[in-house]
Amino acid sequence: MSLVPAPPSALLFLEVFRIGFVPVGWLDLLDIALTAVLVYQGYRLIRGTIAVQVAVALLGIYALSEVVRAIGLTTLNTLFGAVGDVFVLAVLILFAPEIRQALFLLGRNPLVRRLVTQPPRQKITDEVVGALREMSRDRVGSLIAFARSSGLRNYVESGTQIHAEVERDLLTSIFFPNSPLHDGAVIVQGQKIEAARCILPVSDARTLDPHLGLRHRAAVGLTERTDAFVVVTSEETGKISVAENGKLDVDLSLDEVEARFNAAFSPARRDDDEPAPPAP
Template sequence: MPFADFTIWKYLASIVDIVLVWYVIYKLINVIKGTKAVQLLKGILVILLVRVVSDFLGLQTLSWMMEQVITYGFLAIIIIFQPELRRALEQLGRGRFFSRSSNPVDDNQEKAVEAIIKATDYMAKRRIGALISIERETGMSDYIETGIQLNSTISSELLINIFIPNTPLHDGAVIIQRNNVAAAACYLPLSESPFISKELGTRHRAALGISEVTDSITVVVSEETGNISLTKNGELHRDVNTEGLKELLTSELLINNKTKQTSSARWNWRGKNNG
């Protein structure tokens, strides 16, 4: 019996060990989710895949190169993922690391788009400069941390009030995350493209810069002319009217998302039937 009890305990310890490891990995994924580290993680997976394929095909030089990258890449990973590691340690210290993660699903995207359009139209008519960036697949948590975090329900009144001149939050960008105003007065990277018109100011360069490093959609209102511009995928759409802005935001944020949700639902339905 003692031997049998020891064997059962050993199996139980192994199960607990596996469950804890998977739980820690799951929480780490939640920590880096919504940041640029997700894209870097994909790059690491590509390197590992190339290493396996090169070994399988007998590509010795490529295999040696990938081995060197993996061997000395550990220090590079620490440097690259420094913000995410810091965030994980901060959450661990606050006791939030093992808390339940929030549900990212939100049904208020249509209201958010309407609020952005209404606020943009109001500010454009009165030549109030504005910079509103909307997060999509690529996380913008690194840029949210540069501003004043609000975590407020989005409304046209709130957006207008933020960008009123000479108020504490008007200088910088507002970042919309999961249909909420995540932060205001945020710093966005400026585009270094030589093809940008000289007449465009810092807001337009920031809007184009964030679209070059993320898949976000950014709306700009010029303080000098009151013209509305929109950036996405490194492209600048200038002098967009209210109807054009509504069409672009509806197409990119509502129609595309509904298509993705429909595809996901079909996949889950098929999975359940097959199961």
């Protein structure tokens, strides 16, 4: 049975042009474009960090191993072959922070968040706002983190497990200055207060006000690494602040905090994943 040649139109669709005798088709162009995007995004992720130097060093070792193999140096080729067996593991270890950050950015994708984010009950909003009102009035320092699509289990395990309903009196009691749980953060996940006295990562961003305390820097630090929504009250001024997406908004009114809280957990969250503007 003879093969029927493809019509010229089909060949034109598959082949865009030729480089010498190598045909280049639409799939090749798509492959190149996707690879370029991934490489660029990877560079953006590690730009300005020590990971850039590590990546250059690894690429240099890989290039040297290819040269050794091409020349045919048996001993060095065997040595590089042994190193290549653990190359992937070494990359995972060396780039663990960057890989974790990339996964967090993926988790912030609106499509992912719509699958896993559940809007809080109105009761939780009322209880939290009531607690913030009292602590702001009495100038009680507090730090409350609300989990969204990114899990906060590592931070929950650093504190004291509670697993209690979100209630105003409980929140104000936890952050009362003489309470053994007032240092650290309270983490709310789903409909429960999971833990208190939790240790959060502290941001080292130089754009933050140098007069801000550890509570505010911890709030920003957590939102730099996860998509959590964090509220803070200052024990010095009583001002309420909100941290979201690595940004801190200071001295918000209770109405503004409530609007931001509802917007953060709304199923109609905007696709650009930016914090909602304060209520007028």
